[in-house]
Amino acid sequence: MNGLEGIRVVELTSYVAAPACPRILGEMGAEVIKIEPFTGDEQRTQGPGFGMKRNDNEDPAFDMSSLNKNWLSVNLKNPAGLTFVYKLVESADIVVTSFRDKALVKLGLDYETLSARFPHIVYGHMRGYGERGPEKDSKGFDATAYSARGGLITSFPQKGESPVNVPAAFGDFNASVALTAGVLAALVNKQRTGRGDKVVVNLYHMAVWAMQIAMVSRQAGAEYPRSRKEVPCPTNNCYKSRDDIWFLICNGNYNKYFDEMFIAFGLEHLVGNTDYNTLEVIGEHKRTGEVIAMLEAAFAKKTFAEWEAIFRKHEIPYQKCHTIDDVLADEEAYANDILRPLYYQEFGRRVIPTSPIRLASVGDPELITSKPIGYHTREYLLKYGYSEQDVAKLEAAGAVKCFRG
Structure with missing residues (x-):
């Protein structure tokens, strides 16, 4: 059976x-x-x-x-x-x-x-x-x-x-x-x-x-609803490519992979910058919005196909934000x-x-x-x-x- x-x-x-x-x-x-x-x-x-x-x-x-x-x-x-x-x-x-x-x-x-x-x-x-x-x-x-x-x-x-x-x-x-x-x-x-x-x-x-993360993090001060321009982790967020395709990157371990990610994103000048390379620092000094703005500007320089190749090469978790039509054709x-x-x-x-x-x-x-x-x-x-x-x-x-x- x-x-x-x-x-x-x-x-x-x-x-x-x-x-x-x-x-x-x-x-x-x-x-x-x-x-x-x-x-x-x-x-x-x-x-x-x-x-x-x-x-x-x-x-x-x-x-x-x-x-x-x-x-x-x-x-x-x-x-x-x-x-x-x-x-x-x-x-x-x-x-x-x-x-x-x-x-x-x-x-x-x-x-x-x-x-x-x-x-x-x-x-x-x-x-x-x-x-x-x-x-x-x-x-x-x-x-x-x-x-x-x-x-x-x-x-x-x-x-x-x-x-x-x-x-x-x-x-x-x-x-x-x-x-x-x-x-x-x-x-x-x-x-x-x-x-x-x-x-x-x-x-x-x-x-x-x-909704556990929202329920528990709210008690520590996290806001819901929130803006994608103010999320606590800039590398767990949605961005748009030069050809107007929205995608999501999901790397919550910002501190560990900061150097590798920011080199891949064309922001190598931030490597080693202690004002931006940990979530604790950018959170305490309210710099998450600055980092998100820098990432938005960087991602707007290349097409999604170009970014997809970079994400795969560096094993950065990502995905295009699919529409229902995209899923039905997947x-x-x-x-x-x-x-x-x-x-x-x-x-x-x-x-x-x-x-x-x-x-x-x-x-x-x-x-x-x-x-x-x-x-x-x-x-x-x-x-x-x-x-x-x-x-x-x-x-x-x-x-x-x-x-x-």
Whole structure:
């Protein structure tokens, strides 16, 4: 068996952060059973808000968080529907949800209820905010709990500018990796002890985790937002070449590599100059702006291609500041299966990022696009012992929805 083959995941989620976790598990080989309401996951409606087209059978926006799944539609408020879900959970290894506490308790799908009935279950819960505190029952979205409350939208822009528009679901996709790591750790322990565990990740916490340097350095006086003309380390900053290409150099060990770097930059007259060759001195005497201005003038003398050759020769970490179009055309992304083409009957070729976690036993994973609401409901009912007559009765009673396309 390769990867997570043989591992079964039941998904009770919506939108992006939680669903993207089972997507990753699915790319590792797990069997993912996504349970939707009759109206479907609300993420199915979001494509136009991202400037993307969709129809009832194909939805590139939805696929981003929902590749490689089996699609069931069950009325969780119907006792017969809930009984079916319990059958699924009983045979599963992992349950992933993003429902809020009150709804989970009311439905009998909270951790305490499920773990009492099925002690082996690993339970992954994605939240907007923590389990304690004033926001514990609040709706939490990437834009609100992560980008706004976590400080990203006010720290990313240049000093004096308005808050930035962070790309949609930026925090969701990052948080999904953390939830994946947590449920896999709990799965390892479950296989050792036979007992499951509860794994909790929240978007606000993920944002603060990612902003650690800002959180801690601010207490020492660092400013956020800040200007690129005033950053504490001039060699960890963005600059522009003669042909108007922005690039970033990233050498935080300014003191150690000062002589080599400044010779490479054509500023050899500063070598040995104790007024400029340590971060401590330029920080104490407020000379970082002077150094940045000298670097700006130096970088404006050559094209990016010329600087690229110099950076490579001296092994100075650098990168062109790519646009989205640059990334979509980047050979590196395709050579490493970071971006994968998918083909849609109505929309043609689209490129989608693959999961960043790769198992050698699985290799480059197969990507299977999402399906209409209830596409696999009948198949799974039959697999779990229901007859065709049972399926018809459950449909008639409003317990399940089966795709009839």
